[in-house]
Amino acid sequence: MMNDMAKPRKPEAGLKPAPQDTDGSVMALDLPQGELSPEMRAYFEKCDEKIGFVPNVLRAYAHDNAKLEAFAALYNDLMLAPSGLSKLEREMIAVAVSNENRCYYCLTAHGAAVRQLSGDPVLGEMLVQNYRAADLAPRHRAMLDFAVKLTIASWSVEEGDREALRRAGFSERDIWDIAAVASFFNMSNRMASAVDMRPNRDYHAQAR
Numbered sequence: 001m002m003n004d005m006a007k008p009r010k011p012e013a014g015l016k017p018a019p020q021d022t023d024g025s026v027m028a029l030d031l032p033q034g035e036l037s038p039e040m041r042a043y044f045e046k047c048d049e050k051i052g053f054v055p056n057v058l059r060a061y062a063h064d065n066a067k068l069e070a071f072a073a074l075y076n077d078l079m080l081a082p083s084g085l086s087k088l089e090r091e092m093i094a095v096a097v098s099n100e101n102r103c104y105y106c107l108t109a110h111g112a113a114v115r116q117l118s119g120d121p122v123l124g125e126m127l128v129q130n131y132r133a134a135d136l137a138p139r140h141r142a143m144l145d146f147a148v149k150l151t152i153a154s155w156s157v158e159e160g161d162r163e164a165l166r167r168a169g170f171s172e173r174d175i176w177d178i179a180a181v182a183s184f185f186n187m188s189n190r191m192a193s194a195v196d197m198r199p200n201r202d203y204h205a206q207a208r
Contacts, residue, residue, distance in 0.1 A: 036062060109199050
């Protein structure tokens, strides 16, 4: 027998009950999935096998196979290919940029990635809400300060900002990669917001 704490509560007057499954709606646009190439079908199967689901961002792009392939190729190159930046550092940039843009999809998905890769749920929550509240190493603070400045005032980035990254230990190629990841998520955030992209429900419970 459920106790009172376990019973579902009725929504307050005037409030709609929360949807039970955010996977039911990938985005606000009614775009049916197109014909996927064998490579993209295999990619979806690999996602399902490796993480247990296909990220909704991929499903959103799947209305056009060429756009899906381009998005997946760029994402995989920036986030997974060899770099002087660790995978965690790249995810940290994704979250800091997405916080400035208030992107629900990317904060949910990449906040989960930070929790998983760092093994620190508190760090993940701090970065989602305000990276300045986190006790970051000077390297990471410089990295996120640069990514955020690029997000909110890209026209104001100057040599002093790049020099701050060099002093924090980043190479010239690392600076390129920081800028590339930040730029990608500025684009991705805006697309996600434009079409009201919804994160997979699975992300919310990961690495808690």
